[in-house]
Each structure stands twice: as structure tokens, then as C-alpha cells.
Amino acid sequence: MHIPASTYRVQLRKEFGFEALERIVDYLSALGIGDIYASPITRARSGSSHGYDVVDPGELNPELGSADVFGRLMEKVRGMGMGWLQDVVPNHMAYDKENRFLMDVFENGPDSEFYEFFDIEWNHPYPTLRGRVLAPFLGPHYGEALQNGEIRLSFEKGSFWVSYFDHRFPLRVGSYETILARVQRQIRDRLEGRDPDYLKLLGVIYTVRNLGAAESREERSNQVVFVKAVLEELYEKNGFIRTSLDRTLELFAPKAPTPQSLALLDQLLSEQHFRFAHWRVASEEINYRRFFTVNDLISVRVEREDVFARLHNLILRLVGEGKITGMRIDHIDGLYRPKAYLQTLRAAVPDTYTVVEKILGFGKEELPKDWPVEGTTGYDFLAMVTQLFCPQESAGAFTRCYGDFIRQEERYGRLLREKKRFVIGRRLAGDLDRIALMMHSLCARLWFGPDVTIYAIRRALVEALSCFPVYRSYVDTEGPSPEDRRWIDEAIQTAEENLPQLKTELEFIRRFLLGEMPHELAEEDRAQALDFVRRFQQLSGPLMAKGLEDCQFYVYNRLLALNEVGSDPSCFGIGSEEFHRFLRDRWLRWPHALNATMTHDAKRGEDARARLNVLAELPEEWMFLLDRWKKINSERKPKIGELPVPDENAEYAIYQALLGSWPWRSEELEGFRVRFKEYFVKASREARSFSGWQNPNRLYEEQCCAFLDRILDWEEGKEFLAAFLPFQQKVARYGVYNSLSQLVLKAGAPGVPDFYQGTELWDLSFVDPDNRRLVDFDLRKKLLAEIRERGGQPAYRKEILEHPEDGRIKLYLTHKALQARKLLPELFRSGSYEPLSFSGPQAEHAFGFLRAWGTQHLAIIVPRFVTKLCSPESAPIGASTWGETSADLPDSLSGSWQCALTGKERRWEGRIPLEEALEELPVALWVSGA
Numbered sequence: 001m002h003i004p005a006s007t008y009r010v011q012l013r014k015e016f017g018f019e020a021l022e023r024i025v026d027y028l029s030a031l032g033i034g035d036i037y038a039s040p041i042t043r044a045r046s047g048s049s050h051g052y053d054v055v056d057p058g059e060l061n062p063e064l065g066s067a068d069v070f071g072r073l074m075e076k077v078r079g080m081g082m083g084w085l086q087d088v089v090p091n092h093m094a095y096d097k098e099n100r101f102l103m104d105v106f107e108n109g110p111d112s113e114f115y116e117f118f119d120i121e122w123n124h125p126y127p128t129l130r131g132r133v134l135a136p137f138l139g140p141h142y143g144e145a146l147q148n149g150e151i152r153l154s155f156e157k158g159s160f161w162v163s164y165f166d167h168r169f170p171l172r173v174g175s176y177e178t179i180l181a182r183v184q185r186q187i188r189d190r191l192e193g194r195d196p197d198y199l200k201l202l203g204v205i206y207t208v209r210n211l212g213a214a215e216s217r218e219e220r221s222n223q224v225v226f227v228k229a230v231l232e233e234l235y236e237k238n239g240f241i242r243t244s245l246d247r248t249l250e251l252f253a254p255k256a257p258t259p260q261s262l263a264l265l266d267q268l269l270s271e272q273h274f275r276f277a278h279w280r281v282a283s284e285e286i287n288y289r290r291f292f293t294v295n296d297l298i299s300v301r302v303e304r305e306d307v308f309a310r311l312h313n314l315i316l317r318l319v320g321e322g323k324i325t326g327m328r329i330d331h332i333d334g335l336y337r338p339k340a341y342l343q344t345l346r347a348a349v350p351d352t353y354t355v356v357e358k359i360l361g362f363g364k365e366e367l368p369k370d371w372p373v374e375g376t377t378g379y380d381f382l383a384m385v386t387q388l389f390c391p392q393e394s395a396g397a398f399t400r401c402y403g404d405f406i407r408q409e410e411r412y413g414r415l416l417r418e419k420k421r422f423v424i425g426r427r428l429a430g431d432l433d434r435i436a437l438m439m440h441s442l443c444a445r446l447w448f449g450p451d452v453t454i455y456a457i458r459r460a461l462v463e464a465l466s467c468f469p470v471y472r473s474y475v476d477t478e479g480p481s482p483e484d485r486r487w488i489d490e491a492i493q494t495a496e497e498n499l500p501q502l503k504t505e506l507e508f509i510r511r512f513l514l515g516e517m518p519h520e521l522a523e524e525d526r527a528q529a530l531d532f533v534r535r536f537q538q539l540s541g542p543l544m545a546k547g548l549e550d551c552q553f554y555v556y557n558r559l560l561a562l563n564e565v566g567s568d569p570s571c572f573g574i575g576s577e578e579f580h581r582f583l584r585d586r587w588l589r590w591p592h593a594l595n596a597t598m599t600h601d602a603k604r605g606e607d608a609r610a611r612l613n614v615l616a617e618l619p620e621e622w623m624f625l626l627d628r629w630k631k632i633n634s635e636r637k638p639k640i641g642e643l644p645v646p647d648e649n650a651e652y653a654i655y656q657a658l659l660g661s662w663p664w665r666s667e668e669l670e671g672f673r674v675r676f677k678e679y680f681v682k683a684s685r686e687a688r689s690f691s692g693w694q695n696p697n698r699l700y701e702e703q704c705c706a707f708l709d710r711i712l713d714w715e716e717g718k719e720f721l722a723a724f725l726p727f728q729q730k731v732a733r734y735g736v737y738n739s740l741s742q743l744v745l746k747a748g749a750p751g752v753p754d755f756y757q758g759t760e761l762w763d764l765s766f767v768d769p770d771n772r773r774l775v776d777f778d779l780r781k782k783l784l785a786e787i788r789e790r791g792g793q794p795a796y797r798k799e800i801l802e803h804p805e806d807g808r809i810k811l812y813l814t815h816k817a818l819q820a821r822k823l824l825p826e827l828f829r830s831g832s833y834e835p836l837s838f839s840g841p842q843a844e845h846a847f848g849f850l851r852a853w854g855t856q857h858l859a860i861i862v863p864r865f866v867t868k869l870c871s872p873e874s875a876p877i878g879a880s881t882w883g884e885t886s887a888d889l890p891d892s893l894s895g896s897w898q899c900a901l902t903g904k905e906r907r908w909e910g911r912i913p914l915e916e917a918l919e920e921l922p923v924a925l926w927v928s929g930a
Helices: 018-022 025-031 067-079 100-111 142-147 173-187 196-209 217-237 239-252 259-270 279-283 305-320 338-348 379-388 392-406 412-426 429-445 454-466 482-498 500-514 523-549 576-589 606-617 619-636 648-661 666-687 698-711 718-748 777-790 794-802 808-823 825-830 878-882
Strands: 007-010 035-038 042-044 054-060 083-088 092-094 133-138 151-156 159-164 167-170 274-278 294-299 326-329 353-356 594-596 752-756 846-853 856-863 886-888 895-899 905-908 911-913 924-928
Touching: 018 067, 025 067, 025 777, 025 808, 054 100, 054 305, 067 083, 083 305, 083 353, 100 167, 100 173, 100 217, 133 167, 133 279, 133 294, 142 259, 142 274, 151 239, 151 259, 159 173, 173 196, 173 217, 173 239, 173 259, 196 217, 217 239, 239 259, 274 279, 279 429, 305 338, 326 338, 338 353, 379 576, 379 594, 379 606, 379 718, 392 606, 392 619, 392 648, 412 429, 412 454, 412 523, 429 454, 429 500, 429 523, 454 482, 454 500, 454 523, 482 500, 500 523, 576 846, 606 619, 606 648, 606 718, 619 648, 619 698, 619 718, 648 666, 648 718, 666 698, 718 752, 718 808, 718 846, 718 856, 718 924, 752 808, 777 808, 794 808, 808 825, 808 924, 825 846, 825 856, 905 911
Parallel strands: 007 035, 007 752, 035 083, 054 092, 083 326, 133 274, 326 353, 594 752
Antiparallel strands: 042 054, 092 294, 151 159, 159 167, 846 856, 856 924, 886 911, 895 905, 895 924
């Protein structure tokens, strides 16, 4: 198995495809990267900016480049001795006209070979959805869209299509007769009965009418091909038929609809295998599973062998050819049977490095040990390292500061459950109904359950799901694991405390989830009960994601650095011992998991997060300045009625976000203001306090943006900026050391360090799409060349440390740390893990560990809470900072050590003096026995 030494995540898109990536392979190799970690490369919807909206998993995305260009890229990657970690999307595809599998379903219904490909409930209890899939893409309501003439019919290459602006779906072939019969009536008196074209048209109508009599799918398919070929021929060659067909389409859907045309079009649409609906209908009535709440991403049934094979054909072929050396599995929690899927994948490619995108409950959940994977994509590392630089003793002061500013107490757990209830009631009600009806049907057939009403079941499910403490459990045929039982019991117990009147219904839910029925179920009932459990688990994950990541993180603003995927904002910092336990467990259980500090799903850039952790060290100064800024800006707040905007909670978040992402260079400020307003609008809609995605409050957003314009204007906002910028510069300077510390910890800790594109320089980005902007690789190439030429000079290292604004110090350390990993691969990949203990006056400000492999040893040391170590103008280095502080060194490791970051050598006996280990740089990576 090829284990990456490190990974570099690239976001491929039309503007940065295979050729563009090929041009930076040399740079990435020189930087020290082991593997390229690519976003999805299969065919996606035209213009996709991320690649997750797949339309054909069996083809390369042509917008990224041709197969030849991809092949050339692969040759270059392999020629550099690099691997390729590929992002794989097994959960969903785009609900789009370009998705030929779904379009085939619309054309052929149950006769399509892809009829069971998508996760659609064809036998839905609602008559309007039975045998049809909801198509929730209309802006107005269905009737209004009809009256407006926005739903159009067309004929192209032998097929009939219905379209609503960019949405375009084929008509069911069986419904062609509805249109063609009218064409035939128009022309029968104008053409002779024996006219060849007239006879061909009659033959087409007859064939369409009798498609159901076909003896096999192949025969029916041939008949459909015949129908389309003849229709195309007639339309192209016979002007009279062409005119009649065009007039007939206009009769169904004229530009100025009439009552007669509306009835005709409505009847035609009722015959289709899709049902057009207003986009909001999907929140309450839906019969297909989506990716979270995204209507135009439809889930697939990858648990079926045929679906698995089709989805993975290209990827597995590329693995077999040695082009792909590893796989990153997207959204594992969305799958019906995650473990079974991973077992199938491992059986197909048994020697391929695999990691899963899995978000673990912070500090309380572990990846299931029986999953055949190498680990997660690193959200857990990101969360832990962020919490490490947050001083626990500041929690009380920060909580009081936040509560005083927003003038109310926010209880995190209660608020999260409230947000989850909001999401399930407003966005996932249709998904909830699906499992509620399943459970009600089961209860009705069991002697202990017929009195349980659908209303009570629905309420109980809402509460149980809202109280679920992690993203999901993984109960399957073998029953619940101890961890599954823990989460289910905790959810039901909390739900019962909140709604004791539903104790009976909640107990039924617990029994179903744990498989603890009072008597043996019939085989059919057992299958349905297990289906209910799997569906419940598939729903709890998206609910947590939407309630926590896309809502709570924009509402609970105590310290924004902690509002990150994988973290828990209610936890304010961790001690050294807890991080040591985490890293030791990683070495023992998941030594090849990714260690990330930034991802495309992160809420803010890794260096913005590092800056914001500085705030946690300065609660008194933060409180004082908050009050000052609030008073300065109170007159600049617009009003909507009597309400000043933004409200206190949003204002509190604004000041933090400005501190975290304020650019180093003044020439970037104009673009920063634009980006900041775009970020604020998104944050406001995610928070759903005064605006939202479904009902944007444009007036509120515009007035808030006007406030931002005022406080960020050099003239109108000069008083605020004069009070803000000195503190911002102080936070930014201290933040540098947090950034460099997390970088070196990532590079040296057990696991595979993952670098998100562009983050080898400062990353102060906002949430996507801001963090997916194109990267200036020419600048990075230039700076890396300079570092490789001058990096051996102490004067150069001093220069880039004293002037961090251009990011060279971060690039320098990234390069040196990655080179060390390349030189000592086994030490970093498999070396043991032991915490370092410190003594001396600044011992509490140091964190570090030792790793060993044979005779090779590694020592990592970084500073913590630097505001108490040095002034903003000086770095935490040398004797003036560390004095007599030292790390204990086992006698067996006494001897010569070399700094992998500077090349300097030292001999240490029994202790590592930090004034020497951190003599020149604020972080240390020393090796011995190499």
C-alpha cells in the first residue's frame, strides 16, 4: 500500500484543470509534497466550481481536460515519485439534464435499467408522488409557472422535452402518443392514406402505444430507438409534418396560455415520471433523498452491486492502472450502509490507501475500529490543534463578555437542539415523514404498537433526532455497537427529559434503533425495521450538519475560532495532556489518517483561526475594546424601523471576523471589503436570525453592508479604524506564532499532513466560495526559489521572521518540514510517540513530543499562549524568552541533534534547553541518529 508522506489538496475546475495542475507539479515536488489530493475528476455539471455535482461517474470531466492531457499529467506525477489521492463521490449525483442516467429514468420509467439507481421512493403514500419523482425547481408555484408560459415543450433529435428555464427533462416515451395523435389528426386529411410519411407516423404511434407489450428491455429499447429515428427523419424531411408538430407543441404551450392549453399541458405533465413543483415543496414533501437539503443533488443507491460498479468503474480502473494511489471517500455518513460499502471497496482494491470524510463528535467519538480504512480526512486534528491554543482559564471571562455584549445568555446545547428542530421542521420535513410513516406502519402491525399515532411518532422522532449527540450511529445487521448504544440511549434520555409525555413513543424508537423488540418479528417486519434504522441514521447526519455547521456556527459567536467543522464551540480549550492522548491514540490506531488544518469546507482560513485564538489570551483587553468600538459605531448603524442593524450578536461576530481576516497589505483592502460583505451576507443567511436562503431579507442585508461600508471607510470610519487597527496588528503578529506552531505540529505528529491549496502562504480566507478562489502559484514558485537559494543564511531567516507579512516564513517552514519528512519517511510515518515534559519558568508555555524509529529520533517543540511570553514586536525565541526552561530528555537520547529547520547542530545531555532549541525560530523540529 502506498502511504502518502504528505498531501496537497487542489480544487480542480474549468479555470484550473489538468493542464494548469501539470504546470505546478514541479513546484509541489520541490516544496516537498508527497501526493496530490484532487477534488472530483469525473464528469460534473457544466460550469461546476467544485466537481461534486457529478453527472457521469464513468467519464473524466471534459472541462478539466481531455484523457490525453490527464494521462500526461499522471505521467508527470509518477515521474516525480508522487502519488494521487482522489476524492470519490459515492453518495449523490446532480439532478440535472446532463445526468443521462436520471434522464433515462424519466423517459422510460420502470423499464429503464436505472430505475432503481437513485434513492427514490416510487411507492410513496401521497398519490401525487406515486410513480413520480419530485422536481422542485420552479420559482413560482406550479400553476403560476403554467400561467406564465414558463414551462415549455420542444422537439429535438427525435425526442420531446419539457423545460423550465435551464431545467430540461425528456418526456416519457409512452406519452408521445398524446402529442403525436394530435399531429396525426391535423395531417390525415391533407396527406393521402398511403403516403409513406403518413404511414411512418402511424407506425410510430402504434409502436409507442404498444411499448408495454415488449417481451424484454432490449426489445423495448430497440423500439424506442426506432421511434426516435423515424420522428427525426419525418421532422427533417417533411415540411408539412414539421409544421404540424411545431403547431401542436404551441397548442400545448403557447407563449400566451389559454385555459384550454393549460389543461392540455397539465394533463401531459401528469403523465410524466417527474412532477414539477415549487422549490420549497421539497422541504415538506419529497420522495428522493438529497445531499443535505440541496434539491439539485439526488442520492444514489450505492448499496446495490450494479450501482456501485457503475459509480466506481472509472476510479477503480485508474487505481488498477496505478494512476490513482489513494481514495478519499466523500460524505461517508450519507450512505445507507457505510461499513458494508467500505468492505466492498476494500475487496475491490485491497491494497489502496483510503480515508473517509467523517466528522467525529469532538472529544467523545472515535472512528469505528472495524472500518477497513486508514483513517479520516483530518477534521478531528484540525479541531484539536485549534483547541490546544485556546487557554481554558479564559472560558468564564469570554462567556461573560459574550453574554454582556449580546445582552442575553446563550446556552449552547439548548440552542443547538433548537436549531436542529428548526432545520428538521423547515428543511427536512419530507425526509422526516418518510421514516415516521415507516415506523407507524410497523407499529400498526405489532401487538404493542397500534395505539401509537403518526402525530406522536413524528414529534418523538423530531426530538430524538434533535437530541442526537453525534452525526450518526452505525447500527446494521450485526446490531448496535457499544458506541451506538451510548449515542442512542443518550439521545432518547435527553428527549424524554424534554418531552416526558412522549415517553412511550420515544421508548419505541429506542427499541427499534437497538433491535430490542419484545418478541420475534416476522421476516418482512425485521427487514422493514432495519430499513427504518438505516434511514433514521441517514437523516441524523444531514440534520446535525445543517443544524450545527450551517446554522449554529453562525449564531453562537463566543469565539469564532472554535466554530469549525469537527470542533465543539461549547468547549473552550484543552490541556496539553488531552492533545497528547489524542496524538498517542492516532499513532496506535490511525497512524496514516490525514492531519488537516484547512479544508474546502472550513468556516475560515487556518491563519484567521490562529489569529482569533489570540483573543482567548486577552479577554480583558477584548472586553474593553468591544465596548469602545460599539460606542464609536453606534451612530453609524442604520435602522429598520426602530431596530438598529446589525444586532449585537452579528456585530460581535463582525469584529472577530475582521480581526481574523484583515489583510497584511493595504493594497488588498479594497478587495477585502467586497469579500467581507459577501461573507457577511452568507453568514446572515446561515444564521437565519434576520435573513435566510429561502427568504432573503434584502433590506436587512443591504443596511448591514452599509454599516460595514461606513466603519471600513478611511474617512467616515477613521475613529473606529484608529481604535481597531493597533489591536488588529497586535493580534495578527501574535497569530503568526500560533500559525507556525500548528504547521509544525501537523508536520511532525502521527498521521499524514494535509495542505490545502495556497495555504503555504497566509490563509485568511472566509468560508466557501471565498476559500476556493484561484491560487497565485507563480508567486509561490518565485518565493520558493528564493527560499531554496537563500534559506541557508541566518540573516535571511531573521529577515523573514521579522517581516512575516509576505508569508515567506510560513512557506520556509512548510518546505523545511516536508523535506525532513522525505528524508526520514519511516520516522514520520511509523515512529513512536512520547510526550515531552518541561520545567523552568516558562514550562506552561511549551508543548512538544518525541518520536522514535530505530536509531532515528525526532523532537517537536512549539510555544503556546505567546502574549505572556513576548511583546508583539519580538518573537518567542532565545534566552530572553525561555531562560532556564527546558524539556526533559531520556538519557538514551543524549547526544548530537540537528535542527531540520536551520541545519544547526547541538549536543544535549538529559535536557533540551529551549533557549537553544528555539534560539532562531519560534518552533523546533530537531532530529538525531539520521
